[in-house]
Amino acid sequence: MTLTTSSAxxxxxxxxxxxxxxxxxxxxxxxxPVRAFPLSAPLHGISLIGEDxxxxxxxxxxxxxxxxxxxxxxxxxxxxxxxxxIERILSVSTFSVPSIWALETDRGPVxxxxxxxxxxxxxxxxxxxxxxxxDGVHYRLPDTNRLDKASRxxxxxxx
Amino acid sequence: xxxxxxxxxxxxAATPVDLTADLRFGSxxxxxxSERLLAFDPDVQQWSEWVLAPDLSLRFFxxxxxxxxxxxxxxxxxxxxxxxxSHQTAVLGLMQQFERQRERLLRxxxxxxxxxxRALCPVCGSVLPxxxxxxxxxxxxxxxxxxxxxxxxxxxxxxPYKMQLLLGFALTLCTTAAQLVAPYLTIPLMDKILIPxxxxxxxxxxxxxxYLGALLISALIAWLLGWARTFVLAxxxxxxxxxxxTTTYNHLLKLSLDFYGSKRTGDxxxxxxxxxxxxxxxxxxNALDFATDVLMIVMTSAILFSINPWLALVTLVPLPFIAWxxxxxxxxxxxGFEKIDRVWSEVTNVLADxxxxxxxxxxxxxxxxxADRFAAANQVNLEANDRVNKTWSLFxxxxxxxxxxGLLIVWAFGIYLVAGGSITVGVLTAFIAYIxxxxxxxxxxxxxxxxxxxxxAGAKRIFDILDHVSNVPDPVNPVKLGKVQGAITMExxxxxxxxxxVIKDLDLQIRPGEMIGLVGHSGSGKxxxxxxxxxxxxxxxxxxxxxxxxxxxxxxxxxRSNIGLVLQEPFLFFGTIAENIAYGKPDAxxxxxxxxxxxxxxxxxxxxxxxxYDSLVGERGQGLSGGERxxxxxxxxxxxxxxxxxxxxxxxxxxxxxxxxxxxALDNLVQGRTTIAIAHRLSxxxxxxxxxxMDRGEIVEVGSHDALMAQEGAYWRLYMAQARRAxxxxxxxxxxxxxxxxxxxxxxSLPKSHVxxxxxxx
Numbered sequence: 001m002t003l004t005t006s007s008a009x010x011x012x013x014x015x016x017x018x019x020x021x022x023x024x025x026x027x028x029x030x031x032x033p034v035r036a037f038p039l040s041a042p043l044h045g046i047s048l049i050g051e052d053x054x055x056x057x058x059x060x061x062x063x064x065x066x067x068x069x070x071x072x073x074x075x076x077x078x079x080x081x082x083x084x085x086i087e088r089i090l091s092v093s094t095f096s097v098p099s100i101w102a103l104e105t106d107r108g109p110v111x112x113x114x115x116x117x118x119x120x121x122x123x124x125x126x127x128x129x130x131x132x133x134x135d136g137v138h139y140r141l142p143d144t145n146r147l148d149k150a151s152r153x154x155x156x157x158x159x
Numbered sequence: 160x161x162x163x164x165x166x167x168x169x170x171x172a173a174t175p176v177d178l179t180a181d182l183r184f185g186s187x188x189x190x191x192x193s194e195r196l197l198a199f200d201p202d203v204q205q206w207s208e209w210v211l212a213p214d215l216s217l218r219f220f221x222x223x224x225x226x227x228x229x230x231x232x233x234x235x236x237x238x239x240x241x242x243x244x245s246h247q248t249a250v251l252g253l254m255q256q257f258e259r260q261r262e263r264l265l266r267x268x269x270x271x272x273x274x275x276x277r278a279l280c281p282v283c284g285s286v287l288p289x290x291x292x293x294x295x296x297x298x299x300x301x302x303x304x305x306x307x308x309x310x311x312x313x314x315x316x317x318x319p320y321k322m323q324l325l326l327g328f329a330l331t332l333c334t335t336a337a338q339l340v341a342p343y344l345t346i347p348l349m350d351k352i353l354i355p356x357x358x359x360x361x362x363x364x365x366x367x368x369x370y371l372g373a374l375l376i377s378a379l380i381a382w383l384l385g386w387a388r389t390f391v392l393a394x395x396x397x398x399x400x401x402x403x404x405t406t407t408y409n410h411l412l413k414l415s416l417d418f419y420g421s422k423r424t425g426d427x428x429x430x431x432x433x434x435x436x437x438x439x440x441x442x443x444x445n446a447l448d449f450a451t452d453v454l455m456i457v458m459t460s461a462i463l464f465s466i467n468p469w470l471a472l473v474t475l476v477p478l479p480f481i482a483w484x485x486x487x488x489x490x491x492x493x494x495g496f497e498k499i500d501r502v503w504s505e506v507t508n509v510l511a512d513x514x515x516x517x518x519x520x521x522x523x524x525x526x527x528x529x530a531d532r533f534a535a536a537n538q539v540n541l542e543a544n545d546r547v548n549k550t551w552s553l554f555x556x557x558x559x560x561x562x563x564x565g566l567l568i569v570w571a572f573g574i575y576l577v578a579g580g581s582i583t584v585g586v587l588t589a590f591i592a593y594i595x596x597x598x599x600x601x602x603x604x605x606x607x608x609x610x611x612x613x614x615x616a617g618a619k620r621i622f623d624i625l626d627h628v629s630n631v632p633d634p635v636n637p638v639k640l641g642k643v644q645g646a647i648t649m650e651x652x653x654x655x656x657x658x659x660x661v662i663k664d665l666d667l668q669i670r671p672g673e674m675i676g677l678v679g680h681s682g683s684g685k686x687x688x689x690x691x692x693x694x695x696x697x698x699x700x701x702x703x704x705x706x707x708x709x710x711x712x713x714x715x716x717x718x719r720s721n722i723g724l725v726l727q728e729p730f731l732f733f734g735t736i737a738e739n740i741a742y743g744k745p746d747a748x749x750x751x752x753x754x755x756x757x758x759x760x761x762x763x764x765x766x767x768x769x770x771x772y773d774s775l776v777g778e779r780g781q782g783l784s785g786g787e788r789x790x791x792x793x794x795x796x797x798x799x800x801x802x803x804x805x806x807x808x809x810x811x812x813x814x815x816x817x818x819x820x821x822x823x824a825l826d827n828l829v830q831g832r833t834t835i836a837i838a839h840r841l842s843x844x845x846x847x848x849x850x851x852x853m854d855r856g857e858i859v860e861v862g863s864h865d866a867l868m869a870q871e872g873a874y875w876r877l878y879m880a881q882a883r884r885a886x887x888x889x890x891x892x893x894x895x896x897x898x899x900x901x902x903x904x905x906x907x908s909l910p911k912s913h914v915x916x917x918x919x920x921x
Contacts, residue, residue, distance in 0.1 A: 078182065107178075159498065159501070
């Protein structure tokens with residue numbers, strides 16, 4: 001089942017257990033929204049995956065979704081896409097890995113462990129970084145040039 | 160927290176909550192007591208509580224590094240806490256305790272203190288492996304901080320050559336001293352011979368002969384000592400380098416698969432090859448020169464001061480400037496060179512990616528794309544070099560300029576002193592001769608900055624490997640394995656790969672000699688489970704036991720020698736077929752090898768090869784078909800006579816005909832061994848005693864084929880789907896078989912081309 005253009009509001013609601021429920025042909029399905037291209041095209045290709053791991057609905061474009069349903073989807077997606085933005089690198093424990101970084105992020109200050117230099121993934125262009133910490137949290141750094149000089153200097157040593 | 164508790168209320172488990180509901184970092188807690196569940200919300204900074212009741216349940220999900228812990232009753236969700244996965248162990252512990260309490264409430268029992276019979280790690284709270292006090296979870300997280308004085312850490316490799324190094328150093332000292340004799344002799348040459356001659360005196364030939372002879376002898380001694388010094392020290396450094404390389408490689412081999420998963424071949428090859436070579440060069444040449452230079456400077460200064468302290472002072476004025484310059488540029492260059500190294504491995508990585516995959520590149524006509532990718536990596540390399548060179552190119556000329564200025568100062572001050580009559584011309588020439596050497600040494604010393612930094616960068620990358628602790632650590636006091644029965648017990652096994660939970664709460668008991676078939680969709684965790692049993696990874700939670708002993712308490716090599724592994728993609732090393740079969744048991748006799756090959760149904764085709772068992776097979780076993788390679792790898796597994804056998808899709812890479820051959824080989828292999836087989840084609844598992852059906856990291860069904868078919872559950876669905884496919888395939892194949900019958904996969908690779916090759920020759 002595919003949703004393409006703007007149509008009737010999606011039959012989507014949240015149940016008492018906090019799960020999204022989608023009515024497909026009248027039958028309720030508990031679903032999880034998943035982005036198909038979380039990095040390159042976050043608003044295109046959102047799939048509602050049912051409890052059994054099967055796709056219940058494919059949303060080609062988030063823009064086509066009615067505001068109420070979109071708010072519900074955004075709520076769920078936010079939790080699945082915990083990607084703090086790095087605003088400053090306060091200090092690093094060592095320049096060789098594993099290294100513990102003290103960070104300031106848009107979600108507050110945090111300590112992160114970098115396991116290997118390979119965990120710094122360069123997304124299109126060398127300035128846009130995705131850093132995976134040892135415990136699996138993805139930190140984003142959309143533009144290294146926007147960091148302050150001290151942070152950039154620390155980061156340089158790992159790039 | 161303590162104030163919140165009632166008397167007689169015990170805290171059973173607690174987990175930190177490090178995220179707020181809107182996903183900001185914060186600090187809260189969820190605490191389970193014998194009566195209640197208490198939560199301190201990191202957002203509103205308040206406690207809330209729920210009295211335990213049988214209808215309450217805790218659920219935990221995770222995605223992308225964030226876990227959600229939810230409290231439900233039968234009608235709705237009561238609480239939601241977000242936790243990063245660094246606290247997963249604590250969360251799971253809390254959930255287990257919660258479950259225990261719930262079961263107690265269901266039985267309507269009052270709470271009583273139950274001593275947990277299993278010991279817990281005092282640090283992280285996870286269950287320790289039985290009879291052991293080290294916590295595998297914590298051991299994995301410990302990582303010693305790396306010192307920035309990396310090069311000094313090379314001492315560990317230099318230590319065995321202490322005496323030779325000392326000898327080398329003594330020789331250096333003597334060489335330098337011998338070299339300094341020559342300029343000193345210019346003073347009497349000037350003052351006692353040349354200046355008197357200019358003033359009209361005759362040259363004393365005997366004196367000239369004496370001084371020139373002394374000059375020659377000092378030069379000869381310096382030459383001899385210099386040769387001995389370089390020879391001794393180069394020898395030592397070559398050995399240190401070789402040792403470093405071997406140690407790094409040995410360490411690399413001990414690291415778990417986890418490490419290899421995140422590193423690329425090109426990068427690792429560069430580290431072991433180029434970096435050790437660079438360190439070696441540094442030790443044998445650059446460091447040696449530097450030490451000589453420092454000695455030279457110290458000794459020269461001493462001589463200069465002894466001749467004339469004032470002039471000596473003036474001569475040495477530029478030295479601190481140069482030292483300061485070297486120091487400031489040092490940092491910049493070091494980061495620059497480290498960067499160049501990393502960028503360089505990007506270049507080699509492109510090669511390591513493309514060359515093994517060249518068939519794909521060509522098949523999809525993507526040569527240009529790969530060329531562009533390489534060019535881009537090379538461009539980045541160029542830019543990184545350019546940036547360093549900007550600083551670097553300025554550096555050397557500046558040192559030269561300072562040298563010239565220093566000479567100028569000495570000339571000026573020297574002439575002034577000569578004019579004042581406080582020194583002789585001879586002393587001035589000696590000074591000029593000394594500082595000529597002196598400053599050229601400074602110049603070459605300035606080069607040490609870059610080579611040291613390069614070597615340090617190399618050493619850092621080597622130590623990155625050496626410091627990496629294996630995820631599959633060998634226990635400190637390994638349990639000796641006697642005769643292995645082959646019983647495998649999995650208890651509450653959980654495994655997380657990065658932030659993804661691949662296996663959770665898995666319990667399975669395998670009896671000695673039993674054959675287990677693992678069934679499930681791809682991605683259901685079968686291969687991961689097999690990797691855990693082979694101990695390529697260690698479990699994140701729970702334990703796997705062999706004959707009741709936690710596998711983490713057995714020495715890795717000891718454990719693996721009891722496991723025979725047949726993989727989907729058999730890997731043959733460069734060498735003869737016999738060597739490949741005997742890979743796991745290098746001292747196997749020829750009879751044993753042939754027997755293993757016979758049992759693996761490989762004997763006949765091996766004999767058809769031109770050199771029989773001595774035929775060479777290449778890197779990826781070129782010249783052999785998939786089925787043949789597979790049978791060699793089965794023979795390899797048979798030869799070590801393992802108690803436990805793991806077949807990971809052993810037959811899925813070959814056609815049905817070959818599969819039958821392999822199946823016959825496998826039937827020989829399986830007999831009397833604990834076998835765990837993964838197969839896509841369910842028909843290959845017909846001999847299995849029990850089938851274990853997995854789905855999304857959990858066991859959904861266990862039982863024999865017949866029992867599972869009768870259940871009409873997950874296995875039945877899989878089986879029916881495959882049976883349907885097979886039927887369709889058979890129908891489709893029926894049309895084609897007539898045409899394709901003459902040319903099967905196997906025949907093409909066998910050296911009997913005259914049978915069906917005649918058509919092509921015409």
